[in-house]
Amino acid sequence: MSSAIQKSKRPGRREAALDAFSAAWSDLGAGNDAATALRRAGFEAFTGTGLPTTRDEAWKYTSLRKLARHAFRPAGPAEAPSPKQVAAVSVDGLDAACIVFLNGRLEPGLSDLTNMDGIIARPMASYLDDHESSDAHPIGTVAAIGQHPFVALNQAFLRDGIVIRTVPGRAHDRSVYLLFLSVPGGEPVAAHPRVFVDATDGSQLTVVEHYVGFGNTANLTNAVTEISLGPAARVDHYRLQEETANTFHIGGLHAKLLRDAQLATHNVHLGGTLARLDIGIHLLDSGAETVMNGLYCVDGRRHVDNQTRVDHFAPHTLSNEVYRGIVGDHGRAVFNGKAIVHPDAQKIEAHQSNDNLLLSPEAEIDTKPELEIYADDVKCSHGATVGQLDADxxxxxxxxxxxxxxxxxxxxxxxxxxxxxxxxxxxxxxxxxxxxxxxxxxxxxxxxxxxxxx
Amino acid sequence: MLSIQDLHARVDERPILNGLSLDVNPGEVHAIMGPNGSGKSTLANVLAGRDGYEVTSGSVTYVGKDLLDMAPEERAREGVFLAFQYPVEIPGVNNAYLLKAALNAVRTHRGEAELDAFEFLAVVKEKMGLMHMDESFLNRGVNEGFSGGEKKRNEILQMAVLEPRLAVLDETDSGLDIDALKVVAAGVNSLRSPDRAIILVTHYQRLLDYIEPDFVHVLSGGKIVRTGDKTLALELEERGYDWVQEAANA
Known part of the structure; x- marks a missing residue:
């Protein structure tokens, strides 16, 4: 099983990252199992496109040239921080089952999988081992490899992460806290954790994803989360990105909502040298609702890019998005919020706003709220502002x-x-x-x- | 306490104040009246140090110091308070935080110890009672969603908490119904004291029924054209501003 990246969009320019991904993928080994099939599909999709460039519309304002120069190695065993160090960076006061990942890999010694209120939480690798064909499990069915090169890359290395399944009809009071620690691994390391949340019918769960870095290595976190919400399920998803100043953080958060399901996403970026999150939400049946809150603080020479897309496929669905950004120094922030109202999705509401505070003349914001409406009886609003502190x-x-x-x-x-x-x-x-x-x-x-x- | 001499000021290159002079002593209440555009609010903003109000000549001496040389926050700490005509809404900053930060900035400047949360709340709750304000106001954003009357009451509450030496009230009566006006006036009257001076900037005589001034000045064309006692305000109410303007031009 060997394959090389077919197409480089920058002929004549060696992209160390691509070579390293290719080599690492070849070293994975292969079988006839479901996981291998997924990895192969992911790798083929990724090699088909390579790394996106600013010529791709979705990456117009975010250049990956710096990222591409790094030969990220697969995450190997790393020295675990002490429980005290972990506690020091954790979110205080959460009533949650805490599961810790070290460069993407679940760290049993720091995790508590025992007191889960009936929630099934399985490490991704062993979950996949239990399934012979990819038809038998839902991994990869929510996040599409065709549209997102980094989802494809994540799937090419599918092994790390966790699968979470709620108890139908139960409102889980205790949250699930997923703490992803990026730690020095000698050379820059790439982590590709995958989280799958299966929110069963009528259940409620709060999930907190927290990305924190130690040291100052230029690691890559390429995390993908899939959330499948059954009828009347409710998920509150919190995402706090506090990577180190040299870390590349690429994330995907993809969800599908059935009838009367509710998803709230709270997306906060405070760290990283380059951070990008793609959120894609499919409102598949009537009564489905989503709230999207976002906040990014960008200083130094950092770059943060948020791309959100909500698809209203059914009537009587609702989306409400509020994103705010504070950009200072030479920081740069990108926001693209898309709401697509498909034909027949009548009586929907889609609202979005993006407000930005520019604290220095060198800071830059590129914001683009977009509405595409193919139905005629809808309530939609959008707006974007860029301003300074109010003089009054x-x-x-x-x-x-x-x-x-x-x-x-x-x-x-x-x-x-x-x-x-x-x-x-x-x-x-x-x-x-x-x-x-x-x-x-x-x-x-x-x-x-x-x-x-x- | 305050001595304004031949003050000229402009806004956006447009001269607004044209030789205004005024002396205010401790314990006095001065009403400054005048038609729209006469320079009343400009005077209030110049005293508070707002950007965009450019003093081109003249002087303002406050307790022996050059007021115009001080930054806005220094003026506030020295005891100058401006009650705004249009108090700004600041969602996300709660009233309690603003009040405490302001009070402690003033206290530190005076060489007094900062108040802790308990001492602060005791002070504020007493003053809120005076202004007929519910304690829930403390945890709301500064002026956020307040009615016109609530905003003005909040200004006087801040004044009561900060205990300034010189208070300038810029059209504090505008937009108030009679009940709110009485509450605001009672708040201001409770702050009258022999060592505090108050300047009331107003368009209408009505406020002066409730806060009795020692002096009434009529501002026209950017300077004071007439000064009298409270009966001058009544005369203005009766005869309108044209009368003083004509008299001044004659």
Missing amino acids: ALFYLLSRGIAPDIAHDLLTFAFAEIVAKRMPLAAFRRRLERHLAGVLADDRLIQENLGAER
Whole structure:
């Protein structure tokens, strides 16, 4: 089983990343099992396109040239951080079963799979081993390899990650906390974890994905999450990206919703040198609803790209998206929010907004909300703004004796807080607010008031 | 306390104040009245130090210091308070945080210890009672979703908490119904004291029924054209501003 990347979009230019992926894939070995079939399909799809370039519409504002220069090696055994180190980076105060991944690989020593409230949680590799054909399991049915080269790449290396299945009809009070640690592996390492959440009929679950880095190696995290929501299922999905300043973070979050299912996604980017998340949500049956909240803070020379797409396939479906970004220094942020209302999807509502705060003249935002509507009885709205701190509000604070730097931070905080307060999980919101408060955090009152339940 | 001498100021290259002079002593309440465009709000904003209001000549001395030389936050810490005509909404910053940060900035400047959360809440709750404000206001965003009357009450609440030496109230009465006006006036009256001066900028005489001024000044064309006691306000109410303007031009 050997195959080379067929087509490079940059002839004459060696892309170390592609060569390394190719070599690593050849080393995987093959069998006749379901997992091998998926990996092969993923690899073929990826080699068919190679890495996207800025000539691809979906990657117009995000260049992968820097990423392509790195020969990422497959994640091998890595030295695990101590439980104390893990606790130090974890989200405090979550009532959750914590499952820890080290460069994508489940770390049993740091994970607790025993107290799961009836939830089935299986490591991806052993789950796949139990299935002889890919028809027998749903992995890969929600995230499409054809449209997303990095989903294809993730599937080419399918092995790490977890499969989670709720108890039908049960509202799980305890969350599932998936903590992905990117740790130094000598050379830059690529992790391709896959999460599959099977939210069965009428069940409710909160999942928190948290990506954190240690050290300063230029690792690649290429994570894909699939969520399948049965009728009347509800999933609250939180995603906190806090990779190190040198880490490349590429993510995919794909979901399918059946009748009356509800999915809320809360997507926060605070780290990484280059971060990209593609969210794709299919509202397949009437009554399906999704809320998409997003916040990105981009400083230094970092680059964050959020691409969201919601497809309204059925009447009486609803989507509501609120994304906000704060971009300073030489940072650059990209937002593309697409809502597609398919024919016959009448009586739907699709709302989206993207507001950005530019804190420096060198910062850059490229924002593009898009609506494609093929039905005629719908309520849709979209809007995007890019602005600076409100001069009237700033003067108001100064006129009350507040120092200019505090006033500046306070208004920046306030801008982000509009999204933060849309995130109901108190422990997550508190973590985010503490980060946002920055220099304001030492004031007790802000923590007491902002951390309180609302 | 405050001495304004021959003040000229412009906004967007347009002269608004043209030689305004005014002296205010501790304990006094001065009403500044005038028609729209006479420069009332410009005066209030110049005193608070807002960007875009350019002083081209003249001087403003406040407790012996050059007020115009101070940044807006320094003026506030020195005890100058502006109650805004249009208080700005700041969703995401709660009232309690703003009040506490403001109060502690002032206290630190005065060399007093910062208040902790308990001491602060005790102070604020007392003043909120005075302004007939529900405590739930504390956890709401600054002026967020407040009615016009609630915003004005919130301004006076801030004034009550910060205890300024010089308060400038910019059209605090505009947009208030009579009940709200009474509450606001009672709040202001409770803050009258021998060591505090208050400047009321207003278009209407109505406010002065409830807050009795020591002096009434009529502003026209960017300077004070007439000064009198409270009876001047009644006369204005009766005869309109044209009368003073004509008298000034004669």
